[in-house]
Amino acid sequence: MMLAVEDLHVFYGESHILQGVSFTVEPGEVCCLLGRNGAGKSTTLKSVVGFVPPRAGRISFRGVSLVGLPTHRVARLGVGYVPEDRRIFPTLTVAEHLRIAARGGNGPGPFGAEAIYRLFPCLRERAAVPGRALSGGEQQMLAIGRALVGNPALLLLDEPSEGLGPLVVAEIRHVLAELKGAGLSTLLVEQNLPLARALGDRFVLLSKGRVVFHGGASDLRPEDARRYLGV
Ligand SMILES: Nc1ncnc2c1ncn2[C@@H]1O[C@H](COP(=O)(O)OP(=O)(O)OP(=O)(O)O)[C@@H](O)[C@H]1O
Ligand SMILES: [Mg+2]
Numbered sequence: 336m337m338l339a340v341e342d343l344h345v346f347y348g349e350s351h352i353l354q355g356v357s358f359t360v361e362p363g364e365v366c367c368l369l370g371r372n373g374a375g376k377s378t379t380l381k382s383v384v385g386f387v388p389p390r391a392g393r394i395s396f397r398g399v400s401l402v403g404l405p406t407h408r409v410a411r412l413g414v415g416y417v418p419e420d421r422r423i424f425p426t427l428t429v430a431e432h433l434r435i436a437a438r439g440g441n442g443p444g445p446f447g448a449e450a451i452y453r454l455f456p457c458l459r460e461r462a463a464v465p466g467r468a469l470s471g472g473e474q475q476m477l478a479i480g481r482a483l484v485g486n487p488a489l490l491l492l493d494e495p496s497e498g499l500g501p502l503v504v505a506e507i508r509h510v511l512a513e514l515k516g517a518g519l520s521t522l523l524v525e526q527n528l529p530l531a532r533a534l535g536d537r538f539v540l541l542s543k544g545r546v547v548f549h550g551g552a553s554d555l556r557p558e559d560a561r562r563y564l565g566v
Contacts, residue, residue: 336397337362337489337520338383343392345378345544352378353389354544360489365511365521367531369564370541376524377419379541380491383522384416385409396489413441415487419494419524421478425467429458429477432466433484440485445517451480454510472503479510489520496527508533528564540564 338360345353353375360366368376381387383394385406394401401409410416424432433448452459455476461469469477475495482490495511496504504527511534515521525531531538538555540548542563548555 336360336395338522339393339395340379340383341393343379343382343394344390345375345382345387346390347387352544353382356392356541356544356546358539358546358549360520360522361537362520363518364536365515365523365534366537366539367535368522368524368539368541369526369528369531371526371563371565374541375544376541377493378544380416380418380493380522380524383409383491384414407439410439410485410487411441413486413488415440415482415485415490417478417482417490417492417495419497421474423466423469423474423477426465428463428465429469429473430462432477432481436481437484441487444486446483446486448484451484454483454513455480455506472499472506475499475503475507476510479507483514487519489522490514491522491524493524494526495523496525496530504530526564528560
């Protein structure tokens, strides 16, 4: 198993946000975590990477417990994280982002800066451009590249298509399909159901901090998609 989350409980102050979330990500698969706004998708990813410590429950990555580890240790173990808000530094260039991220990662592997530029050719053209001058799509591509350059065994993506136009979404989808083809295990948070369906091997549906569905695409009934995703 690549990632196992078991009976996870997370609070923000008094609010009980994740109420016993359990799911797994198997090696080489794309597992999609779906749910409406506020369902707890980002909180789940933040718990895995150590930003939001759980009150109870277990999180294990390749058999190693992640609970209580600082974020940089989680990254070094091989978990790449692309946050919802991308967190691109305004004054650092594209190349600098990649160089710094490579040092904090999991060590040598297939993804050097050159591989990132092959995946996202527009980043090569923009290598010397500071973060603040990048478009939203370029920032998202850089956020993905920055996670990959650490050579993760597991990639966590928080709504990579959010707020982007169809051409950029198509490019990101193409890259994610390529990464899947290369066997990279991925936990993908999305509200774009066509994108999730195109990439996902398995789906976990969250509603109000609980898992209401866990299964393959063919088991996901349209009425559940309507009820829990509003589509
Ligand atoms: N820092 C915080 N302090 C208090 N409450 C928070 C905090 N972050 C999130 N919440 C609340 O926790 C719940 C889950 O939030 P979360 O961001 O995990 O949802 P989400 O599924 O990622 O939603 P979205 O699709 O809007 O990104 C929401 O009710 C949200 O208001
Ligand atoms: Mg979110």
